[in-house]
Amino acid sequence: MTQIQSALTTVHASLKEGVQLVAVSKTKPVELLLEAYEAGQRDFGENKVQEMALKAENMPKDIRWHMIGHVQTNKIKYMAPFVHMVHGVDREKVLRELDKHAKKVDRVINCLLQVHIAQEETKFGWSIAELEEVLPGLTAFANIKVCGLMGMASNTDDKDQISKEFSDLNDFFTAHATKQDWDTLSIGMSGDYTVAMEYGATHVRIGSAIFGARTYTP
Numbered sequence: 001m002t003q004i005q006s007a008l009t010t011v012h013a014s015l016k017e018g019v020q021l022v023a024v025s026k027t028k029p030v031e032l033l034l035e036a037y038e039a040g041q042r043d044f045g046e047n048k049v050q051e052m053a054l055k056a057e058n059m060p061k062d063i064r065w066h067m068i069g070h071v072q073t074n075k076i077k078y079m080a081p082f083v084h085m086v087h088g089v090d091r092e093k094v095l096r097e098l099d100k101h102a103k104k105v106d107r108v109i110n111c112l113l114q115v116h117i118a119q120e121e122t123k124f125g126w127s128i129a130e131l132e133e134v135l136p137g138l139t140a141f142a143n144i145k146v147c148g149l150m151g152m153a154s155n156t157d158d159k160d161q162i163s164k165e166f167s168d169l170n171d172f173f174t175a176h177a178t179k180q181d182w183d184t185l186s187i188g189m190s191g192d193y194t195v196a197m198e199y200g201a202t203h204v205r206i207g208s209a210i211f212g213a214r215t216y217t218p
């Protein structure tokens with residue numbers, strides 16, 4: 001077993017039953033993704049459209065590709081034909097453009113609405129109050145299926161703070177899930193997924209705990 005495969009096994013063993021693992025493979029080469037694939041992993045998360053498209057071309061076709069990063073609308077056309085789920089939908093323009101490009105390729109694209117729950121200014125997403133106003137308009141997009149919500153907690157060691165952020169999001173999720181037909185709450189990364197699973201995570205997005213630290217080349 002390779003290092004990645006044993007890390008994957010460890011992560012899997014720590015997941016609550018029914019929680020889906022999205023293996024976040026951004027910046028990592030195809031050879032390393034294939035190690036995870038050979039161990040049975042089928043859901044991969046990337047945060048750059050072009051990188052995801054290139055990997056999708058060079059990897060087995062039964063992989064489900066999750067776009068977890070900030071969406072630039074001019075890149076949507078490159079992922080519309082194959083993306084499984086877009087987690088970071090954070091503004092109306094992304095909804096409109098996703099719907100338009102999904103229609104062109106005759107698909108319905110799964111999406112998650114990104115909610116801003118962290119204290120940092122830099123994280124994207126609607127506030128819960130803003131989202132209340134967005135929900136009624138969603139039915140206008142025939143080629144999008146909104147499956148639920150995505151959120152990122154503050155980057156802090158304060159577990160109470162993280163719990164509060166996930167808890168608030170889970171409250172909003174459960175209040176609307178039945179009416180909106182939502183089944184997906186994508187919260188939790190390597191550092192906080194155990195907390196996220198206490199607050200209803202159905203999908204966790206885990207990168208460094210599987211693939212090791214990322215190295216960014218300029």
Ligand SMILES: *Cc1c(COP(=O)(O)O)cnc(C)c1O
Pocket residue numbers: 024026047068069152188189190191205206207208209
């Ligand atoms: C990179 C990234 C992750 C994974 O982060 P790790 O800390 O490496 O697990 C999860 N979600 C989003 C949106 C990311 O950009």
